[in-house]
Amino acid sequence: MSSELVVHITGARPNFPKAAPVIRALEARGVSQELVHTGQHYDEAMAKVFFRQLGLPEPDVDLGVGSGSHARQTAAIMTGLEELFLDRDPALVVVYGDVNSTVGAAMVAAKLGIALAHVEAGLRSFDRTMPEEINRVVTDQLADLLFTTSPDALVHLGHEGVPADRVHFVGNPMIDTLLANLDRFDGDQVRGALGLGAEYVVATLHRPGNVDDPADAAELVKAVHAVADQVEIALPLHPRGRARLEAAGLFTHERLRVIDPLGYVEFLGLVRGARAVVTDSGGVQEETTILGVPCLTLRPNTERPVTITHGTNRLVTRPELAAAAAEVLAAGRATTWSVPPLWDGRAGERIADVITAFVGVAVSPWEARG
Template sequence: MTGSQPLVVHITGARPNFPKAAPVIAALAEHPVRQLLVHTGQHYDERMSEVFFRQLGLPEPDVNLGVGSGPHGAQTAATIVGLEELFTAERPDLVVVYGDVNSTVAAALVASKMGIPLAHVEAGLRSFDMTMPEEINRLVTDRLSDLLLVTSPDAIAHLGNEGVHPDKIHLVGNPMIDTLLRHLDALDTAAVADSVGLDRTEPYLVATLHRPGNVDDPADVAELVRAVHAVADQVRVVIPLHPRGRGRLEQAGFMDHDNLLVIDPLGYVEFLGLVRGAAAVVTDSGGVQEETTVMGVPCLTLRPNTERPVTITHGTNQLITRASLPAAVADVLAAGPAEPGTTPVPPLWDGHAGPRIAAVLAASLGV
């Protein structure tokens, strides 16, 4: 590669970013550009980041800022300082950010203030819940972006309503689904079930719970514990427990149920292997709503809203409350698994979002 080739800098910082970035980086390698991969280190646990790089075939990060955990302000500020130094030294021709984490909005602020073009992968998603830090990150990042790469038609409508010029918006599909489809044959449900100590003859649920609305307030935590225990009265529940909120859940007696299996966070392939074999998933995560949609696994989202409504209209997802969770699980168990191929999948969630995104980025650079 020569120095005359434009430089594209990809910013990743947390576990959800990596499966989105991998197909874009791979596809962009087919174009005459230089690429620099930055890991801000927002997720610093090996199980939460480095294992993803290995499993997804991502190159080792060229730069790791080592920001680590902390309050939103401190984490975002440390990322801004590190990226400003990096962009001053390297002067990218284009910065690409993913999703809605603090690293994303930090990079958007730095690139915008330095006059560097910015592309946002997964633009336009809206929960309309301003109590979610991620919603603020989405709004700010989209406002500052020059290229808005959207995963679903509803995102186009949101951006249009916010006054974004149509020329900036590109419906490209979902690169995270590229990664899922690429690894689908490698998802070994039996192996991961054995490794975590599940009885494969019995149905099980997978739960992922870490959002502030569920695990920050003691009253919410107490209600969540009661609801999940009522679910565990019906079926085995496996929970790869996120570090966020773990202490509060433990103090509230979350682990005190014989049918609840709490495990450490899993790698990408292992986690999706576990999900693929589940009777259902209970989650407050964003990406899991999308992955279950494509795999046809019933998803019960424990939130009052979702920025991914396409997973409800074209998938297996439904919004539930803590109070309605036990009954919703009973209904899913009674209904049994859907016939393969009967669940609608959103448009362009076909495994080719990475090349579409790369083509838009390359065209913007004139290569």
């Protein structure tokens, strides 16, 4: 290795709370590092506010790739990162999650012979219609260090032939960020600003399977309105699918508050005070698991089954949603609940320990493979 530089690649809103504790822990260990933001999510609410609220340093590089089809966006990410990696010659590239920035960076690093670490490795929905599933599988096959958040991920990687010595069960760095900011999550303040009553549900909906097809969008709106018949709903709406949901009549229910995306602290404050959450997001399943908020996930599968076995999550279909919400609202919030192993606020430190040892090795992992 010609340097000990570690380059972190972030691109989308879910990446930032995962990267923050890793960057902080590596800084404490004196590791040279740079933060690259691809600009996959680029506006104030979807990206910039996270850097401020999570104490992330300003990105050393912002590629500004913006939106586009999967192919165009990934191609722009790869083109920009190839030039950057050739210039920086890092010892290790660290990618997070399962977005296009993740797999784009992984492919560039692999083709340039640069070692790769994947934070949140081994998650599987076994649904190849999800672009994120493709990104996960490809990235894990290319990675030299695979950091897993749950025991089931270890099993999946083993079945896929990933050597055990590359895999490290470290816990969930996104939960590090949540626990570090817990005292800042003021649900009453956010609720008051939005004019919500004391009893409300939070919804987040953006997955292609729910919003891309007009028929699916119409069924989704009907299901959400049936929940709004029972309780007020606050819905911070992702730009993706907004026009289609609006055309399907989403905005017409008087007890449904559709708002712009919120900052990290504001959103989790809202979630913390909610009676329940309706979502199709992966990260929200994990956050509600720690906060003890009942979570109804509008998907046929999840790559995070640990949030069901050790948390508050439940998979529901659109036709089942109203009845499931009624059941959750009647039951109320639990006073105790189980949480997954190693979701204790120290995952970033464990990841930093492995990376620090790795970049101190004088031989390239590609040479070591023979």
